[in-house]
Amino acid sequence: MTDTMIRTSALTKRFTVKKETVEAVRGLDLRVMRGEMVALLGPNGAGKSTTLRMLTTLLPPTSGEAEVAGFDVVTRQREVRARIGYIGQGNGAGHSQRGRDELISQGRAYGLSVADARRRAQELIDSLDLGAVADRVVSSLSGGQRRRLDIAMGLIHAPELLFLDEPSTGLDPQNRANLQEHVVRMHAEHGTTIVLTTHYLDEADALADRVIVIDHGKLIADDTPERLKADHAGDRITLTFDSEDELRRAEGHTLGITAARTGLTLTLRADGGRHLVQKLMRGFDEAGVHVSAVEVARPTLDDVFLALTGRSLREENQA
Amino acid sequence: MIHDTTIVFSRELRPVLRDPFSVIFTMVQPLFFLVLFSPLLPEETGLQWFVPGMIVMSCLFGAGSTGGNLLFEMQTGSHERMLVSPLRRSALIVGRALKEIVPTMVHSVLIIAITIPFGFRPHAGAVFGLLLLAIMCVGLGALSYSLALASKNKEWIFWAVQQTISFPLLLLAGMLLPIEGGPAWLQFLSKLNPLSYLVNAERELFNGEVFTANVGLGLLAAVGVAALGLWVGTRQMRHAVA
Incomplete structure (x- = not known):
């Protein structure tokens, strides 16, 4: 054996x-x-x-x-x-x-x-x-x-x-x-x-x-x-705002984490998402920025694939 | 080897045993020739001449197209599954080719049984005739499987080649009309066709001449085709990749 x-x-x-x-x-x-x-x-x-x-x-x-x-x-x-x-x-x-x-x-x-x-x-x-x-x-x-x-x-x-x-x-x-x-x-x-x-x-x-x-x-x-x-992709935090103005102001309070923008949402990737969201929200509060929706997602294997290859496996499969 | 061949043989035979009528449905072609063609033959030929040829024809088309079954299994996946199994590759072809004996024998016996009321009289030598036929159909079956393996997943290649080869073999073997009266080039081509020797042998055997040179040549042709088919088929199956 x-x-x-x-x-x-x-x-x-x-x-x-x-x-x-x-x-x-x-x-x-x-x-x-x-x-x-x-x-x-x-x-x-x-x-x-x-x-x-x-x-x-x-x-x-x-x-x-x-x-x-x-x-x-x-x-x-x-x-x-x-x-x-x-x-x-x-x-x-x-x-x-x-x-x-x-x-x-x-x-x-x-x-x-x-x-x-x-x-x-x-x-x-x-x-x-x-x-x-x-x-x-x-x-x-x-x-x-x-x-x-x-x-x-x-x-x-x-x-x-x-x-x-x-x-x-x-x-x-x-x-x-x-x-x-x-x-x-x-x-x-x-x-x-x-x-x-x-x-x-x-x-x-x-x-x-x-x-x-x-x-x-x-x-x-x-x-x-x-x-x-854990090694290749952090948690994904998605923040949605009511207006362009709110979003722009929020961009200055992301604790130095790069945020990707699509429409009225900001997406941040980082480890320890739940903990981080609390810190982010406190910062927004202090700056008077209103966030209309917050979502924290655990990374998926697709995020891993994306991090490793720069391509999304989900899209590859559809292509 | 015998163990593995038995497994493949009985697996191939099982759908036939489960549904015996399927064998009868596959023999309409020679029946059409018997009913719609044989009445056109000149008096002196008749059923005694025509029926042995029809039996070889049913073997040519039955065993010759059996590769289509393997082709289907190559497409659905069961061929691949068997390639991964510990069954010997040679058994995968030999077992399949041997199975061709069963439908060929059923067809032949049915053709004989159907034509007896119309005046066909087979001699006891026909038993030896069926043995020759069994050997030939193993060879044709193996060649048909080899063609399927060579066509890979291009089904049309298999059918195109199978049809292209079968018809000249049928006509040149003198199954439908005697070759003897034809031009020299046609007679020459006929001599290159192993089925010609089998057809001649069958005619003599069914009419009571057993120990003749033609029967010997027929036996040789059948054994030759079987040996060639099994050799080619085994080689191909050994190298089959999926």
């Missing part, structure tokens, strides 16, 4: 598209310990999925090395494959198949006996609430049901390490919450090491013990969500 589940050094993937070389992943050094829940966060095209594909033996690296569950992803593919679970962006279960059949054949593929595969399939059907649809053709299932079936497929052999590629893309908020709940439960109950990619900030924030921010194929930050926020 090793305690390091994933170790990569200078992992690199280059693609040649129309005679142009694209570096999808550039010299990535990662380390994931047993039992961790790690999110790879970054905009579309940042190299998250390419990284995952290399770690799951789907794609050979151009250079660098990666060891997963103690085995090299290039020279010991079979050993790696037997130890990991993978839930890709698509549907693991064939659309012309029935869910239960696919679960059983998936179990057989991982070396379970027919009886064990059947029993395990039933367990997962129960725990993922698939009883009503398990014996129907997969193509007739709803998006949320299919996603739950994908999870069941990935868990059939109770892997020690599970990869999820954009698990909640395309799901409505309710199904997303439901899926996240399953991931959290599986992590808590079985101590499964989980690596997931996501471009949803709240998902990374809610699920991960550790967030690895990737941009243009490079690791740009790697820490707990709390530390990332």
Whole structure:
């Protein structure tokens, strides 16, 4: 039993598209310990999925090395494959198949006996609430049901390490919450090491013990969500005024903190927001400046991404 | 390897077993030829000549288009899921190709059963004929899967190539009309088509001639195509990336 589940050094993937070389992943050094829940966060095209594909033996690296569950992803593919679970962006279960059949054949593929595969399939059907649809053709299932079936497929052999590629893309908020709940439960109950990619900030924030921010194929930050926020982005204080005049006067009393102006609001970034607001308000009071609304927001991972790259991840995703 | 192949084979077969009628729906094409084309044939050819060709045709189109199923699974994601599983890559292609035997046999038996009331009389040698056919459909199936893997996510490439290849193979094998009366260049092209040898062998087998040179050539052609298909397919599946 090793305690390091994933170790990569200078992992690199280059693609040649129309005679142009694209570096999808550039010299990535990662380390994931047993039992961790790690999110790879970054905009579309940042190299998250390419990284995952290399770690799951789907794609050979151009250079660098990666060891997963103690085995090299290039020279010991079979050993790696037997130890990991993978839930890709698509549907693991064939659309012309029935869910239960696919679960059983998936179990057989991982070396379970027919009886064990059947029993395990039933367990997962129960725990993922698939009883009503398990014996129907997969193509007739709803998006949320299919996603739950994908999870069941990935868990059939109770892997020690599970990869999820954009698990909640395309799901409505309710199904997303439901899926996240399953991931959290599986992590808590079985101590499964989980690596997931996501471009949803709240998902990374809610699920991960550790967030690895990737941009243009490079690791740009790697820490707990709390530390990332504390280190890279302060609290956001938003002050709203009734008039241009009030706002202009208030600008002279921001305790030396630079304030960004939009319309009738001022936005300040600083640590210890709550405490600071009290000081600010006292200063405004003394100067006779009337503030019509005050809001203090804890930083989000988007603020972190913005601080690190100068771009907003939220806008990148919409673009 | 056998364990893995069995898993892939039975997985592929399962939708067919769950819904047996789907097999019958896929055999309308040879039936159309039997009903709408065979009456136009000259007297001396007739069903005894035509039916063995139709059986090869159903294998050509059935096994030849099966790559479409894999293509669909490449798009939906289950192919990727199987590539990550510890199943041997070679089993992913061999199991699938072997499964082609089942629908091909069902189609052949149905075609024979349907034509018997109309005067078709298969000889016992037909059993050996079906064996040759089974070998050929494994090869054609494997080639079709290879084509699907090569087309990656460009579905149109698969269908364009599949259609472009299937029709000349069909016509040059003399399935619909005898090649013997044709011009020399056409006869030459026909000799390059492995299916020609299978069609000739089937005709002799269904009509009671078993130990002939043509049957030997048919066997050779079937084994050759199967070996080529499995070799190409295994190579491609080994290098498949997703």
